Amino acid sequence: MEDTDQTRWEELLRCTVCHDTFKDPRQLPCGHSMCMDCLTKLLDHSTDSPFRCPDCRADFGQVVELQKSYALASIAEDFRLIKKRRETLAECVYCDCCPETKTAAFKSCLKCEVSLCREHMKDHLELQAFTGHPLVDPLSDLLERKCPQHRDQVLRYYCCSSRRYVCNMCALESKQLGSASDASAVLRRQLTDYMDQYFKTLQQQMNESINAVRTQHEKLKGNPLDRLNGVTVVLLSLWFIVLYYAYHYSVENQTLADALERQQSRVHHIYSSIAGHMADHPLKRLSEDEGMVVSL
Missing domain, CATH: 3.30.40.10 (Zinc/RING finger domain, C3HC4 (zinc finger))
Structure with a gap:
């Protein structure tokens, strides 16, 4: 009306x-x-x-x-x-503890997810149980600041890499996945260096075989049949060398791939353990850790 x-x-x-x-x-x-x-x-x-x-x-x-x-x-x-x-x-944002009087809120607690007037804010300042509860200027959108992935967490950090607001759990997950990525990069680099060394050895062996073919070719110039047989033997030798190194390449590649998978599984297992422990003890200084996130 x-x-x-x-x-x-x-x-x-x-x-x-x-x-x-x-x-x-x-x-x-x-x-x-x-x-x-x-x-x-x-x-x-x-x-x-x-x-x-x-x-x-x-x-x-x-x-x-x-x-x-x-x-x-x-x-x-x-x-x-x-x-x-x-x-x-x-x-205007009102105090959630005195809705009848419509008292204007003075601060909002991100941990308790409530807005408080000056009178009700005293407990947060005086009682030890509320130590570490972040108090910010009154927020009218506390419910909208809920993390869409972790509904019991509030968005309180900004992730520079993904350019979005994240909660404690998102920040921890981002950090652990970053560690897994670093471990994967190390294993890939080791695999690349190992295979480069393999190919250098193979190239050296093939050069030696080519030189041997040329030497054999010079010796067998007089007899075409002997020359053909000698070339066939050399080509078969080269073929066996290629098969040998291809087999070892496949074995080493599979071994390193298995090691990479085990490393990633270990990192994710560590993350799951830490995430469970941190659910009751949120991070206090994530914004200072390697520049991953910054406070809102």
Whole structure:
């Protein structure tokens, strides 16, 4: 009912030209009113002669020295102040511990997820049980600050790498996954270095075999059949060398892949243990750890 009355008053006190609450209203001979600035602009740009009312399109002669509607101006100003006061109260954050009196909150506790007035904030400042509870300026969106992945956690950090707000558990998870990524990178680098060394050895062996083929070719130039047999033997030798190193490459690759998988499983197991332990003891200085996250 109150909203309906407010809407009705807004319609009655709205200028038909600027569609805002009357400012310095002037009444036309037909009885309709409009802001003085709006009337002046209409007269400057109007092509109608005589001037027509924008509401009822009534004709009158030249509009000069219209009297200010003091009663309407006073009502419009009071309505504007009441509307502004209501908007301010709607944005105000109230204490969750005294909803009956609608006391304005002084701080919000991110741990308890409540807003507190000065009186109810004393317990957080004096009692040891509330030591470490972060108090920030009043927040009207505490429920919206819930972590979508961990519903019992509040978003209180900003992750620079993912460019989003995260909670304690997200920050811990990001840190542990970063450690797993570092371990994976080390194992991949070791695998790459190992295989590079393998290929260098294989290249050296093939060069030696090619030189042996050339030497054998020089010796067997006189007899085509002996030359063909010698080349066949050398090619078979090269083929067996390639198969040998290919087999060892496959075995070593599988061994390192298994080691990588075991390392990742171990890191995730450690993370799960730490996450379970940290659920009751949130991190206090995650924002200082390797620049991963910063406080809101």
